[in-house]
Amino acid sequence: MTPLEATFRAAGGRVVSALAARFRDLDLAEEVFADACLKAARDWVDGPPADPAAWLYAVARRAALDRLRRRRTAAAHRPDEPAPTPTPEDHAMSLDEPIPDERLRLIFVCCHPAVATEARAALTLRAVCGLTTAEIAAAFLVPEATLAQRLVRARRKIAAAGVPFEVPASDRWPERMDAVLSTLEIAYAEAHADAALAGPHADFARExxxxxxxxxxxxxxxxxxxALAATIHLAEARRPARLDDAGAMVPLAAQDAREWDAALLRQGEAFLAASAAMARSGSPGPRALQAAIHAAHASRRQAGETPWRDILRLYDALLTLRDDPVIRTNRAVALSEVEGPATALLQLDAAAARGWLPFHVARAELLARLGRMTEAAAEYEAALALGPSRAEALFLERRRAASVAA
Incomplete structure (x- = not known):
């Protein structure tokens, strides 16, 4: 990995967020950041500067001011001059602000209610987190062209509505919160799908x-x-057990629970307890149920077995709130442990999630348990064709080979 690629992965989102917050223009921020990256590709031939992220920010900032001057609107749009050569971190962490992280602040901006509900998280994932249109489309299980159209409309809406690039008052957070949570949820899922944390979105796990x-x-x-904090902490606690000695992914059911991170498990359980305490007067929300499912899996560390019937009941409750192919696929996995693979396969096929990698993996596993090895091998092949990360590919190649050999 080149220094520019490493900097792009580690700090690209923060730099774009800082530029967008300073110039109140998301498109401008992305354009000048791209210009800065092109300049870095030329200028860093003999090595990167001492602070690559600050270099990109400074170059992009100058490019933004030049563009504003050329538009002859610099006087109206140029903000107060910052301190000399600020780093993105100077803008990213200010505990005096209601939302102290610059990336989180811009997430709230992109999730403005002026933007269509179905486009808020998608726009944020593209603009703030740097996911590609194809990656976001896959996460939402929609065609890439459809997702691209939503992003174009969302950007136009932000520009036309004059959405302010400012921290919303806390009493306005509820109308944006679901989209904000969805953004964090999907961004984390991109990192969680990579067991080895070797892909372009590996930093999302920590962030x-x-x-x-x-x-x-x-x-x-x-x-x-x-509840979302609980889910992410409980899921990330399993990170130490997700790879075998050869670097292949280890599925959850086969992981050694003794290797899970006990401190993260405790933190996740504390967040879940806080969520449950608030929900006592009413029904739990979808993320609370998802967190409870993760907690049920985590209970294997103490109990020695997975409470599949409890997990299936939680998925049944979750389906009443969020009925989508992702939930149906995961429910089918739990159902297979309670009622067997034949019943689960019928339910899985009804989920209609072809083209989503976990669907093909789940279907392959069920077919293999039913002894339908030729069909299982074909499903593993379909999963491999979707471009999993290296650790996941190693696992799938093994399973495909075992199906062919059987």
Whole structure:
């Protein structure tokens, strides 16, 4: 990995967020950041500067001011001059602000209610987190062209509505919170799908762990914010057991629970307890149920077995709130442990999630348990064709080979 690629992965989102917050223009921020990266590709031939992220920010900032001057609107749009050569971190962490992380602040901006509900999280994932249109489309299980159209409309809406690039008052957070939580949820899922943390979104694991905890602290009475923090902490606790000695992914059911991170498990359970306490007067929300499912899996560390019937009941409850192919696929996995693979396969096929990698993996596993090895091998092949990360590919190649050999 080149220094520019490493800097792009580690700090690209923060730099874009800082530029967008300073110039109140998301498109401009992305354009000048791209210009800065092109300049870095030329200028860093003999090595990167001492602070690569600050270099990119400074170059992009100058490019933004030049563009504003050329538009002859610099006097109206140029903000106050900052301190000399600020780093993105100078803008990213200010505990005096209601939302102290610059990336989290811009997430709230992109989730403005002026933007269509179905486009808020998608726009944020593209603009703030740097996911590609194809990656976001896959996460939402929609065609890439459809997702691209939503992003174009969302950007136009932000520009036409004059959405202010400022921290919303806390009493306005509820109307944006679901989209904010969805953004963090999907961003973390991108990192979680990579067991070895070797892909382009590996940093999201650490960052979304921190941002979910920060948001839970900033919104202490929001049960779903507490629940998302619980889910991310409980899921990330399993990280130490997710690879075998050859670097292949180890599925959850086969992981050695003794290797799970006990401190993260305790933190996740504390967030879940806070969420549950708030939901006592009413029904739990979808993220609270998802967190409870993760907690049920985590209970294997103490109990020695997975409470599949409890997990299936939680999925049944979750389906009443969020009925989508992702939930149906995961429910089918739990159902197979309770009622067997034949019943689960019928339910899985009804989920209609072809083209989503976990669907093909789940279907392959069920077919293999039913002894239908040729069909199982074909499903593993379909999963491999979707481009999993290296650790996941190693696992799938083994399973495909075993199916062919059987």
């Amino acid at each position: 979304m762990l921190a941002l979910s905890a920060l948001l839970a602290r900033l919104a202490p009475t929001d049960a779903e914010a507490q």
